[in-house]
Amino acid sequence: MNPHQPDIPLDPNPAVAGPPPVAARVRNNYRRAVAAGGYDLYSPTRAGKHDAVRIFWEDQIRRRFLRPHLLPWAGRTGRPLRVLDLGCGSGQGFSLLSQIEREPRSLLLHEEWVIGPGEIEYTGVDLSEAMVAKGRENFAGYDNVFFFQADLNEGLGALNRESPFEIYFSSYGSFSHLSRVKLTRLLAEISRHAQPGALVVLDLNGRYSIEWPEYWTARTEAEKVRDYTMNYLYLGDPEAMAEADHFPLRFWTGAEVRQLAVRASQLSGVGLTLVDQMDVSVLVGRHVDTAQYHPALPPLRSRVNSLHQDFVRTDLDQLLVPPELAGQHPLVSPGLAQLIRSWNTLVGFTRRRLERPVRFTDLADWTHYPPGLQFAIMGMDRLIADASWIQNGDARANLVEPQLAYLLRSLEIGLQQGIGCGHGHLALFRVGSGS
Ligand SMILES: C[S@@+](CC[C@H](N)C(=O)[O-])C[C@H]1O[C@@H](n2cnc3c(N)ncnc32)[C@H](O)[C@@H]1O
Incomplete structure (x- = not known):
């Protein structure tokens, strides 16, 4: 049996002819990814989801980006830091945030983290039931890690009844699943839910990536929502690659992300200040290897x-x-x-x-x-x-x-210039105008 083809039926969609709707395709896509082992806890490998570039470049660059902004919380005592991870997958954000070196240049034996695993209270929400189940399995022994199923297209929903979080986090393109309008609304809702000083971390797909030059010239909103596939998870298995789902994502430029902060502030009446932006995986994005959207790319x-x-x-x-x-x-x-x-x-x-x-x-x-x-x-x-x-x-x-x-x-x-020229585009917003 092909290990990439789990024996799980796709969502039934009997009432509609033609391709299943976007949400069903997204859920099917991630259910398959979970079943293929792509969201298990990881160790470095040469290819696949947890390849060396993900671990030594992409995760580390994200930690480096966040570190100066999390340092003010280092060593605080009392209650844990409350983190909400939106589009959390199976909890990758927990490891990402709780393993940021406090002294990256130290050569001493023991590393200290800016915020250790025991110093976070982590809530992850995700559309995919499979991701939520995998997250609960991955973090079964933790009493400070929680997962819930929710659709961010509906905004914060029941999370509005929770106490404010200090970090509203996302990683690896989760917010690119939302349209511009839905993401603006979500950010406005987050601004109203948060206390001043809270951080909002956006991790979007960059429109100016070398992986998809055809997307660079998009003008209309419709043109900025383009095809995407995670077939790179099955690299080396042409059959599984061909069977991977395709679904639309919103691809972002740095200038549009700055506008997003302005629009969300206008909508909420609460300031959302852009703190920093960064392009990640400029020459080593996942689709450099697949050449899916640009056949001339070498792997x-x-x-x-x-x-x-x-x-x-x-x-x-x-x-x-x-x-x-x-x-x-x-x-x-x-x-x-x-x-x-x-x-x-x-x-x-x-x-x-x-x-x-x-x-x-x-x-x-x-x-x-x-x-x-x-x-x-x-x-x-x-x-x-x-x-x-x-x-x-x-x-x-x-x-x-x-x-x-x-x-x-x-x-x-x-x-990198933070213009949207990488596979990933990171942006950090602060709620309220103060620092
Ligand atoms: C590329 S994965 C990233 C997962 C994880 N954050 C990580 O760092 O690996 C995108 C995640 O967004 C979730 N997602 C997509 N659309 C969503 C929605 N409308 N509401 C909530 N989660 C969504 C998917 O189920 C998936 O787990």
Whole structure:
């Protein structure tokens, strides 16, 4: 039996001819994803939902984004921090929020978290019954983690009767399931429900991602709601990929997200202040590997996953990104082109440096490199010089390649502009105008 085809019937929809309605397709999609094991608690793997990019890039970048804004709560005593996770899946947000390092540069044995697992009271809501059941199973031993089934298209609903939360959280595109109008209403309702100072975390799909250049030029609201599929969960299994559901998502630009805060404030009469925005997975989004919406994309994500693999040597030439993928868009392409140039320069330097010493100050254009690229090249130079003395293990596969991956990640963090140019677009709002 195909493990990706659980023996669970789809939602019956006998009254309507043609494809089932969106909610049914969304629920079927996630029921299948849960049944395939995609929402089990994870350990790093090379492909699939919990691949190395998800764990070492996407989760970590989200934690890095949130850390400065959660630090004021660190070490507080008394009652736990109340978190509402909207579109919570099977509770990924709990692990994300409760494992943010308090001292990321510390080399000491024990890590301290900004807010530890015991310091949160977590409520997750999700449309999918399968997700809610999986969440309850994943966190069965916890008395501070709760899951409820609810449709966010209906707003906060019964949650309005709960005490206010300090963080209204979402992760990995949950809010992209809502239309602009529904999301605006939900944010207005959250603003009225929250106390001043509460944080609202939005994690949307970016419209300007390299994964779907056809979406970049959308003008009307209807054009901004586009096809999406999670067939990447079944990468390597063409039959299962072909059977994956397709459903519409709302794709967002950074400017539209700023407008969203303004509109929700107008609607609620409560200020919603934009604090920060960030693009995530600019060159390594899930659909870079599937090439589902852009056939010319090379599978960069799986090549970066290979960099993170122990005892696997990666052909660095395969990591080079064709510069023409930056496209010709006046807002999107200049930043993308700069990231691709910097990415290729670092990869090219690493490849040459592995063969022989290179004086990086002799590199053409060195003085014009962005500071983050200069820093990355200097770091790589030092690491390779030291790695060549290491006698045990595979220093290239186990030290140099993971470090190259982290330096590429740093380039992506340093050069993103928060305009909606990643697979994910993060935004942080604060309720009320004060800090
Ligand atoms: C891509 S998953 C993200 C799950 C989780 N937040 C994570 O970080 O992995 C999107 C989630 O949004 C949920 N969802 C979609 N539409 C929804 C709605 N109208 N109301 C509540 N949840 C919804 C799905 O069931 C799914 O669990």
